[in-house]
Amino acid sequence: MATLKSQREQxxxxxAFIAEQTDVLQLQRDELSASAEKRTREQAQAVRLNPQEDVRARWQARGIERVAEVRNESGAAVHDVNVLLGxxxxxxxxxxxxxxxxxxxQPPPVSRLGPFEVAxxxxxKALGDTAPHAFFTDDAERRWHVSAEGLLRPAHPGDGFPEPP
Structure with missing residues (x-):
């Protein structure tokens, strides 16, 4: 009888030990997930859209009336980068x-914009005062939209821009 009681206690x-380990593993998973999300957002926030008010001579000579630059100031490449005016x-x-x-x-989109590169x-056509907006995909394969004002948000199908090929 003592053996049976001992086995039940064991x-x-x-x-109890397994339940504690399960809780610890869940906390670790949550921390890793939050850390990955933070890195993803930090990479996306390092991609800047800069509408150019003055078109430089090098562009005007080619008949270009308006330029919008996308700067990848992150340490990783972004993909399927494109800009629309309206x-x-x-x-x-x-x-x-x-x-x-x-x-x-080249024809857009830019398939890969490396770290610290500019597109x-x-x-x-100048298209009036229409503000540009950019779309790109980060390392985690999340699609992003950034406005000329610098507002960053996840992009969704139907945002006015076709998904990359």
Missing amino acids: IRDQR NHAAGGVAVRSFTGRWGPL AFCFF
């Missing part, structure tokens, strides 16, 4: 690498 103690897509985009060299004008989205 089983009860093991169950619902109008840019006519082309050039990327300046971290070395300071501009690449050729200049070029519009051949």
Whole structure:
């Protein structure tokens, strides 16, 4: 009888220990999840949209009337970067690498904008006072929208911009 009582106590103690470990593991999972979310948001917040008020001569010579730059000031690449003026897509985009060299004008979107690179989205029509807005995908494959005012929010299908290919 003493053996049976001892076994029951041991089983009860093991169950209590397992319950404590389960709680600890859940807390660790929650901490890791919060940390990952914080890193994701910090990366997204380091992507800036800068509407250019004065179109520089290098762009005007190509017939470009309006430019909006996306600066990736994060330490990781972002993907599927694009800018719209209202619902109008840019006519082309050039990327300046971290070395300071501009690449050729290409059709948007930018598939990969590396750390500390800049993408200049070029519009051949000024389209009035329409404010630009940018969309991009971060390392965690979350799609983001940033306004000209710097307001960042998760992007959703139907935000006025097609999802990346």
